[in-house]
Amino acid sequence: MKKNFMFIDLFAGIGGFHQAMEQLGGKCVFASEIDKYAIETYFKNYGINANCNIRDIDEKKIPRHDVLCAGFPCQTFSKAGKQLGFQDETKGTLFFEIERILKYHKTKYIILENVRNLVSHDNKRTWSTIYSHLKKLGYRLTKEPIIISPHQLGIPQLRERVVILGIYDPENRDKDLTIQLPKLLTKEENNIYSILEQENISEKYHISAYEEMVLNAWDEFYKGIKETVIGFPIWAVYFNKFTPLEDFPKWKSDFVFKNIKLYLNNREFIDQWLKKYNNLEAFSPTHKKMEWQAGESITSLWDGIIQFRPSGIRIKKPTCFPALVAMVQIPVIGKYKRRLTVREAARLQSFPDTFIPNANDQQAYKQFGNAVNVEVIKLMAEKLFNEVE
Numbered sequence: 001m002k003k004n005f006m007f008i009d010l011f012a013g014i015g016g017f018h019q020a021m022e023q024l025g026g027k028c029v030f031a032s033e034i035d036k037y038a039i040e041t042y043f044k045n046y047g048i049n050a051n052c053n054i055r056d057i058d059e060k061k062i063p064r065h066d067v068l069c070a071g072f073p074c075q076t077f078s079k080a081g082k083q084l085g086f087q088d089e090t091k092g093t094l095f096f097e098i099e100r101i102l103k104y105h106k107t108k109y110i111i112l113e114n115v116r117n118l119v120s121h122d123n124k125r126t127w128s129t130i131y132s133h134l135k136k137l138g139y140r141l142t143k144e145p146i147i148i149s150p151h152q153l154g155i156p157q158l159r160e161r162v163v164i165l166g167i168y169d170p171e172n173r174d175k176d177l178t179i180q181l182p183k184l185l186t187k188e189e190n191n192i193y194s195i196l197e198q199e200n201i202s203e204k205y206h207i208s209a210y211e212e213m214v215l216n217a218w219d220e221f222y223k224g225i226k227e228t229v230i231g232f233p234i235w236a237v238y239f240n241k242f243t244p245l246e247d248f249p250k251w252k253s254d255f256v257f258k259n260i261k262l263y264l265n266n267r268e269f270i271d272q273w274l275k276k277y278n279n280l281e282a283f284s285p286t287h288k289k290m291e292w293q294a295g296e297s298i299t300s301l302w303d304g305i306i307q308f309r310p311s312g313i314r315i316k317k318p319t320c321f322p323a324l325v326a327m328v329q330i331p332v333i334g335k336y337k338r339r340l341t342v343r344e345a346a347r348l349q350s351f352p353d354t355f356i357p358n359a360n361d362q363q364a365y366k367q368f369g370n371a372v373n374v375e376v377i378k379l380m381a382e383k384l385f386n387e388v389e
């Protein structure tokens with residue numbers, strides 16, 4: 001597509017689509033967002049006031065544009081339709097807002113993004129509703145939505161998302177769009193160190209002395225037991241609980257039995273370990289649990305990615321970070337005994353280092369967790385635009 005094309009950024013967040021489109025030569029002519037902190041970050045970076053609820057916008061007032069971008073919230077159409085008593089099954093959902101704009105503008109290209117679950121959501125009805133409604137409007141689409149993750153492009157984050165691409169072409173709407181993807185990488189072809197900052201890391205990202213003590217204890221534990229691959233969560237409180245179990249579901253009592261077996265196989269070591277750490281009395285309940293998910297790829301927890309989760313301390317291989325998601329604990333890089341920085345979170349979403357994150361770290365992590373990966377969208381857009389040339 002020619003440079004200087006126009007795009008609109010719906011459900012704009014902090015502008016993952018904006019970054020991608022601008023890098024391809026596009027100019028944003030309209031953006032819509034309702035979260036006050038995201039609006040703030042958007043304005044700081046692009047000088048555009050995105051503050052408007054898309055439901056309140058008259059489509060005729062939206063400027064003409066070549067590309068419509070939207071990472072819209074996923075909702076169940078049939079339910080929303082029924083609840084609101086509408087004939088049209090998409091009315092009342094946010095997809096309807098996109099449909100309404102497309103109906104009027106007949107936008108040439110569309111790029112929509114959503115969670116992986118959209119494909120199977122509501123017994124596949126969500127996808128088939130989107131597909132049939134876009135077709136009806138005159139769009140050529142890929143038969144299935146594209147499922148892609150940044151790690152497949154060498155950005156070390158596992159984040160499978162669905163991308164829907166469409167071209168306005170009513171005469172050929174029944175001809176499926178075909179998109180040829182380049183060679184995609186595996187998880188193992190990634191490594192987390194490729195996006196890490198090396199210098200001037202603020203102290204605030206470092207783990208606390210308590211966290212370090214807990215992790216050292218679990219490191220000793222892993223090194224001290226005979227097993228290297230542990231296929232179940234370690235629950236220290238159950239090691240020597242030989243009394244009949246409470247009314248546990250089967251999966252839970254199976255795990256408890258495995259913990260008791262592990263304890264019996266390593267009794268001498270574990271007794272010493274428990275004694276050294278005073279029966280883990282100073283450990284919070286979730287820190288008495290550990291999930292080793294790194295197989296034999298590493299021999300020390302300090303070489304992995306560490307997550308403090310409600311289900312326990314999880315250790316993963318240092319190949320890819322788990323998906324950044326809004327509101328979830330920030331992963332720790334074992335080797336550096338610190339959490340992922342805000343800048344690193346930005347890099348995991350392929351935002352350039354010139355991007356100004358929200359001044360509040362919690363908001364900044366949340367916003368990157370909600371964003372689309374810029375490189376993923378850039379690749380998708382290039383493929384879509386080339387389809388026509």
Ligand SMILES: C[S@@+](CC[C@H](N)C(=O)[O-])C[C@H]1O[C@@H](n2cnc3c(N)ncnc32)[C@H](O)[C@@H]1O
Binds near residue numbers: 032034367
């Ligand atoms: C998944 S996020 C999209 C993030 C964005 N693609 C990015 O790269 O940052 C969805 C966004 O839609 C916004 N949103 C939800 N309902 C909206 C509405 N009615 N009008 C405008 N924005 C809305 C939310 O506040 C949220 O930031």
